[in-house]
Structures are given as C-alpha cells and as structure tokens.
Amino acid sequence: MELEDLFYYDPSWRIIVCKQCGVVPQTNITRHIRRHHNATRAFKVAAIKLFERSLDHLPLIRDADEICKNVRPLPIADPIRFLDVFHGGICCLLCQDDRDRYVCRGRTAIEDHLRKVHNQPLRQPGRRRRGEAGGVKGLTQAGLVRTPVACQTLFHGTRCRYFIVKARKVHEEIEESPSGSDAGSDATNMGPAFTQPRLEDIINLQLAQQENENSAISNQTGFNISFLSSDPRHQSQWLRVTEWPRFLEPHKQELPQVAALVSLPNLAKSYELGSPGSSEILLSILLDSLSRVITRSRSSLQDGTLNAFDQHRLNSFIAGRSSRKPLIHNLREDTYKKYSRVLQHLMCYIFRLAWLKRGPKLHYRLTEGQAVAMMDAVHTASEMSGASGDGQNPDHAEEIRKRLDDKCLILMVSLLDHKLYGDVYDSIVVSFLAVMGIRQDVTSSNAQKLSEAAEFTPKLSALIKMGQLLVAERALLAVELDEADVPAHPLEEMQDRFMTKDARSPISWSLKLRAYGKAVKDNTTSLGYIMWSDDNEILSYKKMRFSMTGLRDLVSAEVEAAQNQLADLLLVPPDTERKHIVPQVSLRSVVDDPSEGAPGWNFTCHPQNEVLHGHRRWILDRILKEAFLRRDFFDNELTGKWRLQTIGRYLTTVNAFLERLLLLVHITGGQPARGTELLCIQHSNPRDGSGGRRNIFVENGLVSFVTYYHKGYSVTGTTKIIHRYLPSNVGELLLYYVWLIVPFLSQLSQLIKIPGFKQGSTPYLWGEFSISQLLLSGNTNVQTLLKNY
Structure with a gap:
C-alpha cells in the first residue's frame, strides 16, 4: 500500500482522515504513520516526511482543538467519508443547539450527562411500576433521549466527541425489524425534531452544501472564469497575449501539481534526509552550483573582466548594434536575491519535468544541445554527490565543483538558445514562465489564479537580466575552453542569435511580454487606498483612519x-x-x-x-x-x-x-x-x-x-x-x-x-x-x- 492510499482529504471540512483507522490523526501525519501503520517498517522515514511535506499546499486545519471547534455538522448532514459510523448512538433531547447536542454510546455516559448538565433526578435502581421501562428505554419513554441514532467521532480517546449524521439505513432497519414497531413509534413520538427537522436547518444545510460544491469546483479548476470565458466582459487581454490559458487548460484539474514543479526545496532538509545520489540531493547540488555561477558572473562584470565595449553590446536587444549605455549590473543585494530565485525556480522546473519526468505531462521539446547539456550537468552533480566525504582530496573536490559550475552555466545558456518556429511552448523556458504565472488566489486558500501584468513583469525582468549575466560568463568560459580568442566574438554571436527582440527565442518572448505588460500597467487604474472626507479633515488609508487635527x-x-x-x-x-x-x-x-x-x-x-x-x-x-x-x-x-x-x-x-x-x-x-x-x-x-x-x-x-x-x-x-x-x-x-x-x-x-x-x-x-x-x-x-x- 502506498502512503497516498492511507489518507483522504475532505475539502469541505479541511481535515485529513485515516482510512484504516477511521479517525482524524490527532498528531502530525509522520507520528501517526509511525505509531499505527509502520510496524513492519515498510515506509522509510524520508518517504514519510516527504509525503507530509506534499500536503503543505492544502489548507488543512492541523490543530486538534481547532478541528473540534470547527467541524460541527448539522444532524441532517451526510456522514464524513471514511470516518466510522456508529448506529447505536444515544442523543440528549434536552440540549438546545442541534450542533452541540450531546451524543454517546453507553447508558452510564448519558445518565451522567443528564444528572450533571441538566440536573435530571434519575430513578434509582429498584422495583418499577407496572409498564415502566428502565435503562435507556426508560429515558426514551421519558422524552429525555432518542436512540438509536447514527453518529460519528473525529478522534478516539480523551478528545472523543460524537455528533449525529444522516443515515437512512438505520431508520429503515428499525421500521423493518420485528421488535422495532414499539421502538419506532416511541422514536417517532419522542424525537420529532429529528424525523421532521426545522425548515431553517434544511435551508441552511442546502446553502452550506451548495457553497461547498462551488468551492470544490473552484478548487479543482483553479481558474477564474474571466480567464477562459468567451464573454467579452470577462476577457483578459494580457492572458490572451501570454497564451497561458491555452497551455494550462488541459491541466486545469491539477494546477497545484503543476505549480509544485517550480517550488524550491528546503536545502538543509534535502542534505539531511536525502541519500547520496537521490533526486533531492542532486537538485540541491545543482542549485548550489547555480548560485556560484551567478556570483561568478557578477564578479566578472564588477572587476572589468568583460570590457566596456562588450558590456555596451550585451545591453543591446537589437542585432548587430550596441547600446548607448553599458549593462547595469550594480544592483542591490536584495534585488539580486529576487532575480536569482527566478533562475532557481527554472532549475527546479527543468530537473523535475525533463529529468525526473515527475508531475503533469506538460508540453515541451528539448533541443539536442539542451538534452546533452542537462545530461552532463546532472551526471557531474551525481559524481560530486558520490565523491563527497571527509576523506576527499580538496583539489579533486574543487576540480569537480569547477566542472559542475561550467556544466551548469552551459545548461542555463542552452535553455535560452532555442529557435521557436512552431509552438512557442516548445521551449521549456516559455512553459516555465506560464507555470510561474500561477499564483495563490487570495480569496481561497486552495485555489489558483493567473498573475496579472503588473505583478509578473518583475519576473520577466529577472529572467532577462540574469540571462545577460549568464551570456557574459559563457563568453568568458568560451575563451577559457579555447573556443574563442576573445570574449567579444562568442558574445556577439550569442547576442545576435538569441538575445535580441527579433531572435525568435525565449528572451525575445520575454521582452515582448514585458513590453506589453508595462504598457498594460501604465494604462491600468491602480487600486485606490487613500480617501479624504468631505471637509478634508479625515484621511483613510486602507484600514487606518486619522485626522489632520490629530496629526x-x-x-x-x-x-x-x-x-x-x-x-x-x-x-x-x-x-x-x-x-x-x-x-x-x-x-x-x-x-x-x-x-x-x-x-x-x-x-x-x-x-x-x-x-x-x-x-x-x-x-x-x-x-x-x-x-x-x-x-x-x-x-x-x-x-x-x-x-x-x-x-x-x-x-x-x-x-x-x-x-x-x-x-x-x-x-x-x-x-x-x-x-x-x-x-x-x-x-x-x-x-x-x-x-x-x-x-x-x-x-x-x-x-x-x-x-x-x-x-x-x-x-x-x-x-x-x-x-x-x-x-x-x-x-x-x-x-x-x-x-x-x-x-x-x-x-x-x-x-x-x-x-x-x-x-x-x-x-x-x-x-x-x-x-x-x-x-x-x-x-x-x-x-x-x-x-x-
């Protein structure tokens, strides 16, 4: 059995149910599996923790007390799937709130509840009058309880609390049983609130079920209707230009899995939990190498290794021409961190999609050069992972690290070198931009939407800027590998081939989207946060208000x-x-x-x-x-x-x-x-x-x-x-x-x-x-x- 088969996620109540135990785990998933389902150690610790991290994108209620507080179904609600259903429940009729009616499964528990909560003087054991029943049947005849009822509980142990659910089979069995005529008539007489629920409860339940269905549909599709609607009132010209809906529509039922392809791993946990040569370790090594390549590219520009003429040429997006200004590379440190993160997302995307073949089958086509470059980079990372150890020769380790950095640089530049004569989404970089456009919907914790122009253009700028730095470093590497005498020759050749506006490349696509996105941003009314009162005395900014007198x-x-x-x-x-x-x-x-x-x-x-x-x-x-x-x-x-x-x-x-x-x-x-x-x-x-x-x-x-x-x-x-x-x-x-x-x-x-x-x-x-x-x-x-x- 796989770990995914052990649990069920209920989107209506935002809880995880263990299918085998029939309860909600009170502790975290890892501890529950270790205690109840891993006696034979069939699941490795790393696999269990990896499975638990895969649930992070779900809007789960994880605290047991919060679950008890929020999961309170109405008595006429359907049972929660995979939770055990008990048909012999006893319900207190003196409790007023239908959601908080006390339900138990034993005579002692219901008698203690009636005595302590409702101060009911229960008849002491002894001789009863003729026709008077004792025990639970006597409480039913007295109109204090109703039984049997179908009930469920979220937890076992100290947090066990039963609640009533709808189960028609119970009533049918009572009516059809030989001895059920008397009990059935008693239940009908004593429990009309359950056989004939209030109209208000019925309407509330219908509305709640409809809202849950709408939420489930929204969470499954992940698209706002305006993205795909043919209604001109709901069309987004920005999305029409990017063609993201066309690319993502076949996978709209699995958008969370698509978005997970670009998620960054926890490097510390990857090194701690992963074994040498594992996919997480290889990805972490590649990301570290990419960070070193970016740092090396910045240093080459800062110390003048690439001269001013080459920097002017690198800053141009027109073939055969240099820009009037050199490439701007003295950016703030936090800007470089944000820009570098985009390349790290790209590395995660190509490694999971093209190398591991993991996740949804998105469309892309690698060129021969890209496939060879990726194979060389991953194999070198695997060699570095296998050679790591305390007894490693420092010179040999440095040689492997330098070779890995060079392979990583060649891989990233090869991804930009892709002529797009067919579908633009043949390029894995263009498809990566579409996946990066998926964002979390602020109105729903479990739904995705597509980014608008104003919030996505910085990511395009990051890809373009970092692409320029990588091309500059690739030109210097060409001289180091004796592929050219001076960096100017490979730089000009790469610049004209895939770094200009008319090059039919991922960079030219990014330049086109960025120019259009900036035009949309400049011509779009911004959100209004500041409002003045009629007398210009009160200023409101978002949720804050203050007066000029107070200022x-x-x-x-x-x-x-x-x-x-x-x-x-x-x-x-x-x-x-x-x-x-x-x-x-x-x-x-x-x-x-x-x-x-x-x-x-x-x-x-x-x-x-x-x-x-x-x-x-x-x-x-x-x-x-x-x-x-x-x-x-x-x-x-x-x-x-x-x-x-x-x-x-x-x-x-x-x-x-x-x-x-x-x-x-x-x-x-x-x-x-x-x-x-x-x-x-x-x-x-x-x-x-x-x-x-x-x-x-x-x-x-x-x-x-x-x-x-x-x-x-x-x-x-x-x-x-x-x-x-x-x-x-x-x-x-x-x-x-x-x-x-x-x-x-x-x-x-x-x-x-x-x-x-x-x-x-x-x-x-x-x-x-x-x-x-x-x-x-x-x-x-x-x-x-x-x-x-």
Whole structure:
C-alpha cells in the first residue's frame, strides 16, 4: 500500500482522515504513520516526511482543538467519508443547539450527562411500576433521549466527541425489524425534531452544501472564469497575449501539481534526509552550483573582466548594434536575491519535468544541445554527490565543483538558445514562465489564479537580466575552453542569435511580454487606498483612519518633547527656563553662504554671525564652572577622570533627541524624503574634502536641507536636487544642536577617547551609533579600554 492510499482529504471540512483507522490523526501525519501503520517498517522515514511535506499546499486545519471547534455538522448532514459510523448512538433531547447536542454510546455516559448538565433526578435502581421501562428505554419513554441514532467521532480517546449524521439505513432497519414497531413509534413520538427537522436547518444545510460544491469546483479548476470565458466582459487581454490559458487548460484539474514543479526545496532538509545520489540531493547540488555561477558572473562584470565595449553590446536587444549605455549590473543585494530565485525556480522546473519526468505531462521539446547539456550537468552533480566525504582530496573536490559550475552555466545558456518556429511552448523556458504565472488566489486558500501584468513583469525582468549575466560568463568560459580568442566574438554571436527582440527565442518572448505588460500597467487604474472626507479633515488609508487635527497635535507634542530633550542636552536645570541660561539667537539674523566649500565650514562660521561665535566651549565651560555639574560629570576632579555613567546617560539623550529630530524633519520638511536622502545629510563640509558638501543651510530665517534624489540613477545617470524647508520651531532645534552640542560631542571624543564613538567627529547629522548603552550597562570590554584613559 502506498502512503497516498492511507489518507483522504475532505475539502469541505479541511481535515485529513485515516482510512484504516477511521479517525482524524490527532498528531502530525509522520507520528501517526509511525505509531499505527509502520510496524513492519515498510515506509522509510524520508518517504514519510516527504509525503507530509506534499500536503503543505492544502489548507488543512492541523490543530486538534481547532478541528473540534470547527467541524460541527448539522444532524441532517451526510456522514464524513471514511470516518466510522456508529448506529447505536444515544442523543440528549434536552440540549438546545442541534450542533452541540450531546451524543454517546453507553447508558452510564448519558445518565451522567443528564444528572450533571441538566440536573435530571434519575430513578434509582429498584422495583418499577407496572409498564415502566428502565435503562435507556426508560429515558426514551421519558422524552429525555432518542436512540438509536447514527453518529460519528473525529478522534478516539480523551478528545472523543460524537455528533449525529444522516443515515437512512438505520431508520429503515428499525421500521423493518420485528421488535422495532414499539421502538419506532416511541422514536417517532419522542424525537420529532429529528424525523421532521426545522425548515431553517434544511435551508441552511442546502446553502452550506451548495457553497461547498462551488468551492470544490473552484478548487479543482483553479481558474477564474474571466480567464477562459468567451464573454467579452470577462476577457483578459494580457492572458490572451501570454497564451497561458491555452497551455494550462488541459491541466486545469491539477494546477497545484503543476505549480509544485517550480517550488524550491528546503536545502538543509534535502542534505539531511536525502541519500547520496537521490533526486533531492542532486537538485540541491545543482542549485548550489547555480548560485556560484551567478556570483561568478557578477564578479566578472564588477572587476572589468568583460570590457566596456562588450558590456555596451550585451545591453543591446537589437542585432548587430550596441547600446548607448553599458549593462547595469550594480544592483542591490536584495534585488539580486529576487532575480536569482527566478533562475532557481527554472532549475527546479527543468530537473523535475525533463529529468525526473515527475508531475503533469506538460508540453515541451528539448533541443539536442539542451538534452546533452542537462545530461552532463546532472551526471557531474551525481559524481560530486558520490565523491563527497571527509576523506576527499580538496583539489579533486574543487576540480569537480569547477566542472559542475561550467556544466551548469552551459545548461542555463542552452535553455535560452532555442529557435521557436512552431509552438512557442516548445521551449521549456516559455512553459516555465506560464507555470510561474500561477499564483495563490487570495480569496481561497486552495485555489489558483493567473498573475496579472503588473505583478509578473518583475519576473520577466529577472529572467532577462540574469540571462545577460549568464551570456557574459559563457563568453568568458568560451575563451577559457579555447573556443574563442576573445570574449567579444562568442558574445556577439550569442547576442545576435538569441538575445535580441527579433531572435525568435525565449528572451525575445520575454521582452515582448514585458513590453506589453508595462504598457498594460501604465494604462491600468491602480487600486485606490487613500480617501479624504468631505471637509478634508479625515484621511483613510486602507484600514487606518486619522485626522489632520490629530496629526498637528502629534507634531506639537513631538516638538515639545524635543525641546525638553534639548534643554537636558544644554544642561538646563529642571526648574529653570532655557532662555535664562542658554544664549539666545534669532534665525532671522543668521547669515549663510551656500557657495563656501572650506573643510569643516557651516553657517556658524560665517563672519557676519557674530552672535554665534565664541560658543564652541559653552557646554564644556558650564560643566567646569558649575559645581553641581562637576560633581555629576567627574569621578575625580583632581585627576580629571570623567564619570562614564553620566557620559552614557548624556549620549543616550543625544540619540533620543536625534531620533525625534529625524521624525520631525521627515514629517514637517515638505514632501517626505527617502531614507537614503535623510541619513546622508551633513551639517558641515567634510574635513578631509571627501563625501560631497554640506546639506543644511539657513535662508531668510528658515533652515533648509538639500538632498539628491538618486532613485533610478543607475538607469538615467542623473540626479534631482530637492530643497526642503523646516518650520521655525523645528529649524531652531537643529540650529542649537549644530551650534552648541556638536562641538561638545567633538570635545568629548577627544577628551575621553571612547572606542567606536564617532558622533562628535562625523559631519553627518545622523552619524554613527554611539556606545552610550555600553557605557550605561558597564560593559567589561569598554571599561577595560577606558580604565586608563
């Protein structure tokens, strides 16, 4: 017997039933099989775990308590398939809810229920009056219970709970039995709620059954009607162009199995559970090799192994012509991860479909070169799997690894080299794109739909970009294998053959779909998430709502909190107003020169700002002059030893103030800036002359910060300069911080020599992390470094 024959999946209740045991497994599938069906060890552990993982795509209710809570059929519902049906059940008629009526199979259990739950005084054993029956029959005559009823239970043991199901054979047997006339009349008289169910229950059951049937049909087909309907109101032009419905319609009953062909394996579990040479191990080795090939391709472009002329040619999609720009390969790391994942899905797809012949029989035709390349790659992976071990020669292992990477590279490039003169789905890459278009339906956990243009074009871009990288590396490999003298010759030949718009290849198909998908996206109305009230006071975003008054109150509260933190940083006592201690300055009187590029220069250095001059040591002088501050900041005034806990608290306040200042600048500085813009703001020109120029200026009494908007710089090659102005109360916070606090932080970094503390020496407003928390916590490493400062 196969493992698949042991279990039945009920889509209506989303449960798994063991056919042999007649119950729902209370534990996981693996443990149930080991306990009850593997006494002879006919099933291997790896096979059992692999079977359990094959159920992951099903919307199962796995928790036993949740199953008891959700699986509550009506009394007139059909029995759940493969669950044992008991025809001698006893049902309590005093329970009101039909779904929660107490059902058992023994006299003691029903008597305990009536006594404890319903406080029924049951007759004690002894002599009965004439005509009075005892036991369950007596309870039936008293109208307390009904028996027999057909019932089922989900579990055995402590979670055993019976529920009534419809079983006409029971009633027929009662009516036809010789002794069943009296019992039948009693059942009819005492249990009218069961022989004649309420109209409301009948209607509810009919609706529930119809919904379950519709859900089952939807789950089986997996298609939205708009994908295949001939009704012009339900047609998708995007799907008409991709031809996915034509390719997938013959397999619409097995879409989950089709989608599983591209699923990525768990590499850790594959190495742990699989034996050397097994399919899972081979697939894992091929995926590791593919990752190394992609990394090698990136390195070849970054270190200039492929020169600029070749990169311009590689970036062109027109035969015989070079692009005006080189290939863009300096992508973000997370972008490379997403792009690499598409190639990993492709490797899983071709390995399972073309090599293992697993899953639905999808249409594809491998060329001779593709078949040979796949055979070489898989055989080399098998050789590497068999040669793995502790006693392996490192040089031999590296030689096999290098050979496998080369075979994997040749395989992936050969998949792109496919002339499509017949059906476009002759290419296994084109069929892979159709399978990648299958996605989970958000409205149903067990249904599939096809991706729309906006969500699928990034996958096409990933295939195209990674294809360019692989072609570049294949050209370099051709030189290494003495197939060419320079990489330019094979690169140009491959580029013209299958990497252009008119090449009749998988890449040209991908370029066509991407161009059409982008056009659809640009001309399709996006989902509306933002709504304003009639008076423009309430803003709704998805499920959130907030008012403009609340936003203004938030900003006011944050400004007040920032001013209190600024007073703490300026060492103002709690019972003293800041204006009585701190030098006052008006933003209107501050002059700035944006053209000044001297190292370390900012607006406090301008000759006309005499009110700002001479205050670089203002905080330090206050500490030295005020006795209470000296006691707080110094452990020993005679030796000048600073108290590290006080310094740690001060730096913590600096961090908190800068966090709040970042929030205020982000909210009140006009159009919100990107994080990369804000965190690159510099309050002074860099002292070493590198790192650009300062971004903070004072103009007509307003503090402004100028950022470079560089999103898409790698594509356009240009940046946009954006000026943002801060409200006066937020600008004042920034002015005092740059004027008085930044010099003190610089002096602290010189006096105490705190390891890793660069807040006082960096020109960036939101500089590097200070170690205030380490000072406060008494970190032993920091204390050791500072004990003799």
